[in-house]
Amino acid sequence: MKFPSIHSVVKGARQTFFRFFPLAILMAVVGTKYCIRMVYLVDQENESPYWYRNIIATAYLGMLLSIALTVMAEKESLDEE
Numbered sequence: 001m002k003f004p005s006i007h008s009v010v011k012g013a014r015q016t017f018f019r020f021f022p023l024a025i026l027m028a029v030v031g032t033k034y035c036i037r038m039v040y041l042v043d044q045e046n047e048s049p050y051w052y053r054n055i056i057a058t059a060y061l062g063m064l065l066s067i068a069l070t071v072m073a074e075k076e077s078l079d080e081e
Contacts (some may be wrong), residue, residue: 020074023066031059 017025038052 020070021067024063024070027059027063027066031056031063034059 034052034055038056041047041049041052
């Protein structure tokens with residue numbers, strides 16, 4: 001049995017993730033950015049703005065919704081075939 005190269009595995013994973021889940025990846029990046037900024041502000045002894053928490057929660061829910069809609073659309077397209 002021939003094992004795939006790391007290059008082909010990374011290329012396939014990149015194509016799959018960015019083809020099926022681009023919005024979920026974007027939401028994860030936005031949520032992570034604001035989590036890191038919020039931790040930095042708390043570490044600097046400043047109170048983090050309340051809207052950071054709102055952005056993080058919105059990004060998380062948007063990510064979950066995007067994944068759920070993608071899976072549902074894939075299921076519907078497979079049912080039609």
